[in-house]
Amino acid sequence: MRIEQLAEQFGISAMTIHRDLDELEDQGLLRKSRGVATATSTALVESSDAYRVGRQHAEKEAMALAAMEYIEPNQAIMLDDSTSAMHLIPHLSTTTPLKVITNTLTIMNELRGTRGIEMIGLGGEYYNWCSAFMGRMTVREIAELRADLFVMSTSAIVDDICFHQTLETVDVKRAMFEAASVRVLLADSTKFEKRALHAMLPLSDFDVVIVDAGIDQRHVTRLRENGVNVQIARRPSAGR
Known part of the structure; x- marks a missing residue:
């Protein structure tokens, strides 16, 4: 306004x-x-995590539960600064012991003191809008690590490529992607309707792309025809 x-x-x-x-x-x-x-976010500016955390809540929760199927005890997992990845936090204590690597202050605070979870907090320059550390120092720290699994999200998907509004975010997510053996993308259906400025990673590079049940089936068909492993996360039935 x-x-x-x-x-x-x-x-x-x-x-x-x-x-x-x-x-x-x-x-x-x-x-x-x-x-x-x-x-709200635009092609040039991402909205804050405080705003995004309340958006597509049920869809993000369903995707997080689907992503938990790829997490096993004794793994080292990387989590990015996305609000989608934050939905994993309440469920991680069911699959311990784990080592969690993140650049996100919110995740560090949420997991602090959780039994069976060790944390590696990535430092760097702090960005208030996403509650995360980014920049050259962060990328350098990531390069010295190797994780079993990386879970991330994206601001937009254009031409079946992940995009984001800021280069700092792109650099950190690419570094995390390169440092992990298995890469999982959480992409709710709204990501296919948005645009952002900087290309990050093609969907075909991920081991699995988890989407919500509201996605247009045409996207699913096209991606699968192009060799992308797409998993549709269904909302848990009532009482489960």
Whole structure:
């Protein structure tokens, strides 16, 4: 929305709106640029994790449960900064012992003190909008590690290639991808409707691409015809 519209809607001054939006932007909840406040992602800007965490909740939970089938005790697993991967966190304690490697502060805090889980926290420059560490230091640390499994998501899928809005994110996810033996992509159906600027990885490079049941069947058919291992995550039935 335009800032003038917000001031009119709430009956307060534009100066007050600017001050409040500045505070929300510092928390990574929105973007403010050229008189416009934006919460949703665009081809150039990803929305904050605080906004994304509440989107497609049921679909992400179903995909996380499907991804748990690839996690076994005594593995070292890498998790990216996606809110889809965060849905794995409540379930990891059922498959211990595990070593979890992540650049995401939210995941570190959630898993801190969990019995049977050791953590490797990747450092670097901290980015508030995604609650994660990225940059050259992060990539260098990842290059010195080898994981059994990497679970990630993406901002957009264009021409059956993962895309993201920021190069820093692309660099970190590529490094994690290269450091893992098995790579799992969580891609809810909305990713196929979005666009982003920077190409990351083709879907055909992943060992499995897990999608939600709401995906257009045409995408599934095309991907499978092109050799992509697509798994459709079904929501758990009531009472399970």
